[in-house]
Amino acid sequence: MMNFPTIDEHLRSLPHVSKAFHEQWGWMVYWVDGKQFACEFTAKPTAKAPYAGRHLLSLKCDPERIRRLRTTYPDVILPGYYSDGRTWISIDLDADLPQDLVLDLCDNSHELVSAKR
Template sequence: MNVEDIREYCIAKENVEETFPFDEDTLVFKVNGKMFLLLSLTDTPLSFNVKCDPDRAIELRGLYENTILPGYHMSKKHWNTIVVNGTLNKKMLLEQIDHSYALVATGKPTKKRS
């Protein structure tokens, strides 16, 4: 998977918006105004952050030590960094995105700040 594959997959989901709230190199996908995926446009290898159930996050990090890491610049309890280095197949990568989206989409919408 590459940046465009991930982008297309994310924006195809319901109520998703893409933004650049931090800088021009970090693409952020939100559902109902809340982040569910952050994607670096410059990292090599490609990596992205996704939200994850805390217990599942610990389990996945143990199974995939060099591929699923505690969330870079995020809450280590609730976010994972996924390194797209060939260890995880496309199905597993998409499962990480789907899990993050589901966690955030079921939450309450946030108020838009003016």
């Protein structure tokens, strides 16, 4: 299982990042220069499968890398929850996934969103 406090610390250490709780969604949102690049939340138990009740981290990701990740980790790396599944992923934070991979995906999301400013 991944250590979310370490992931949170890593996300906040990236350049130009702010973090705020989105009251309406009940999600913690990470922003780079005012643009969302990561969200941490627990999907409601009534959410559709396979998201229901899972502790998730959603990140922007390159479509080709998404295809590879979903093939390798089909039950852990899911299409982005409430986002474009072609360019966003949701990671099950309670699953057994290498933390280094998750931190790299956080960096990649930050870079992808930063590049658009």
